[in-house]
Amino acid sequence: MPRPPDCSPSATDPQVRGERVLLIDDSQAINQLLRARCEDLAGVESESAGSLAEAKALLAQDPGRFFAAVVDLNLPDSSEGEAIDLVQAHGIPAIVLTAHFDEALRERILAKEVIDCLLKTSPHEIDHVASLVRRIHRNQNVKVLAVDDSRAFLSYLVKLLQLHRFRVFGAETGRKALEILNAEPGIDLVITDYNMPEMDGIALITALRQQRPRSDLAIIGLSEVGAATLPVRLLKSGANDFLPKPFLVEEFYCRVIQNIEQIELVRAIRESAVRDSLTGLYNRRYFFEMAEKLHATAQRRQITLAAVMLDIDHFKRVNDTYGHLAGDRVIRSVANTLACGIRQVDLLGRYGGEEFCILLTGFDRDHLAVVLERLRSAVESTPIAHEGRSISVTISLGATLVLTEGVQSMLDRADACLYRAKHEGRNRFVIETAE
Numbered sequence: 001m002p003r004p005p006d007c008s009p010s011a012t013d014p015q016v017r018g019e020r021v022l023l024i025d026d027s028q029a030i031n032q033l034l035r036a037r038c039e040d041l042a043g044v045e046s047e048s049a050g051s052l053a054e055a056k057a058l059l060a061q062d063p064g065r066f067f068a069a070v071v072d073l074n075l076p077d078s079s080e081g082e083a084i085d086l087v088q089a090h091g092i093p094a095i096v097l098t099a100h101f102d103e104a105l106r107e108r109i110l111a112k113e114v115i116d117c118l119l120k121t122s123p124h125e126i127d128h129v130a131s132l133v134r135r136i137h138r139n140q141n142v143k144v145l146a147v148d149d150s151r152a153f154l155s156y157l158v159k160l161l162q163l164h165r166f167r168v169f170g171a172e173t174g175r176k177a178l179e180i181l182n183a184e185p186g187i188d189l190v191i192t193d194y195n196m197p198e199m200d201g202i203a204l205i206t207a208l209r210q211q212r213p214r215s216d217l218a219i220i221g222l223s224e225v226g227a228a229t230l231p232v233r234l235l236k237s238g239a240n241d242f243l244p245k246p247f248l249v250e251e252f253y254c255r256v257i258q259n260i261e262q263i264e265l266v267r268a269i270r271e272s273a274v275r276d277s278l279t280g281l282y283n284r285r286y287f288f289e290m291a292e293k294l295h296a297t298a299q300r301r302q303i304t305l306a307a308v309m310l311d312i313d314h315f316k317r318v319n320d321t322y323g324h325l326a327g328d329r330v331i332r333s334v335a336n337t338l339a340c341g342i343r344q345v346d347l348l349g350r351y352g353g354e355e356f357c358i359l360l361t362g363f364d365r366d367h368l369a370v371v372l373e374r375l376r377s378a379v380e381s382t383p384i385a386h387e388g389r390s391i392s393v394t395i396s397l398g399a400t401l402v403l404t405e406g407v408q409s410m411l412d413r414a415d416a417c418l419y420r421a422k423h424e425g426r427n428r429f430v431i432e433t434a435e
């Protein structure tokens with residue numbers, strides 16, 4: 001899926017608690033296989049220990065770097081699951097691996113409040129572990145709101161969700177839930193009880209649906225076993241799913257994960273429809289869709305609108321000298337530099353090939369010149385590493401502040417300015433104003 005350029009290093013995001021997974025298994029082969037699958041499938045780095053003693057040594061320094069641990073139940077120096085207790089004592093949730101399985105063992109391990117207990121008998125199972133590691137890693141950035149008027153049950157829900165590393169919010173009333181949802185952007189899942197005083201689950205779900213559709217916010221309704229029609233009433237009022245209380249913890253996690261992944265899938269499909277696959281910038285179609293709105297607002301409110309066209313100088317030479325893969329890398333790097341050089345409110349898109357377009361509101365000529373010079377100089381001073389070589393490129397930019405009838409005609413005028421900038425020697429900008 002094309003992803004928008006990232007100007008903030010996610011590794012330093014204070015919300016992300018750990019970036020690595022700890023693998024504890026006395027089989028080197030399993031550790032190596034897991035390490036490879038966690039990297040390939042989950043994009044997650046790992047550190048491994050072959051025994052309880054080695055795990056202790058790894059955890060002696062900065063255990064906060066681990067967001068989860070995959071723990072073999074039987075180690076040479078531990079056969080009673082001491083490694084599970086060890087990682088949990090450091091606040092690290094555990095995925096437990098066993099070579100064989102029976103119901104009594106499963107019960108005993110799940111009672112230790114682990115993420116899951118899985119077999120490690122086939123490569124298929126190892127992939128399953130890696131998928132779970134990816135899920136837990138991602139959960140660190142997924143916000144979930146739990147709503148229940150019973151304080152005890154609410155803290156139980158919160159605990160279950162925190163074990164899977166979600167960022168959890170709790171509310172004891174529907175009204176409080178609505179307050180949290182408005183104050184905290186980006187909540188993806190609400191789990192709400194039905195039986196609550198003042199505002200019951202159905203009233204809360206109805207209110208939530210007025211703000212966010214099913215495809216954007218998942219809701220799971222919970223209720224004690226009661227009226228047979230209750231699940232269907234919850235679903236009809238807008239819940240995506242229903243779970244009777246009390247539930248099996250494993251079923252709870254299955255449903256939470258399914259609902260979160262549904263939301264992520266819809267989001268990914270939406271994103272890939274509006275983003276260019278090489279750069280992650282908006283594609284031309286979506287750029288125009290948004291640009292028409294900005295243009296209409298600028299006309300209505302009488303604010304200045306600048307249309308900018310820019311392209312990479314002598315880009316054909318980059319392809320000819322270093323090859324098309326290098327050319328693609330240069331286009332990606334320039335896109336990233338541009339994205340980091342403008343404000344969030346500005347609109348940037350890939351126009352085609354090595355050409356980009358930007359719309360900016362509220363700038364006079366002098367301020368626009370400052371922005372364009374900043375972009376020009378940022379690209380010039382950002383060499384791109386490719387196969388041990390460093391490629392430097394420059395850009396030329398053309399811009400108009402003449403607010404004509406449509407976006408296309410403004411971009412045509414900006415393109416004429418870009419042509420002048422090329423003609424005057426490249427690596428520069430030309431701005432057209434109304435005077």
Ligand SMILES: Nc1nc2c(ncn2[C@@H]2O[C@H](COP(=O)(O)OP(=O)(O)OP(=O)(O)O)[C@@H](O)[C@H]2O)c(=O)[nH]1
Pocket residue numbers: 278311312313314315316317319323324325326327328331352353354422426
């Ligand atoms: N690698 C790569 N090359 C592309 C892509 N899209 C277009 N190109 C190449 O970009 C080059 C654009 O070259 P020209 O339009 O001649 O312009 P230029 O060499 O940049 O020269 P000036 O614009 O005049 O400075 C062509 O060789 C295209 O094949 C792409 O997605 N990836």
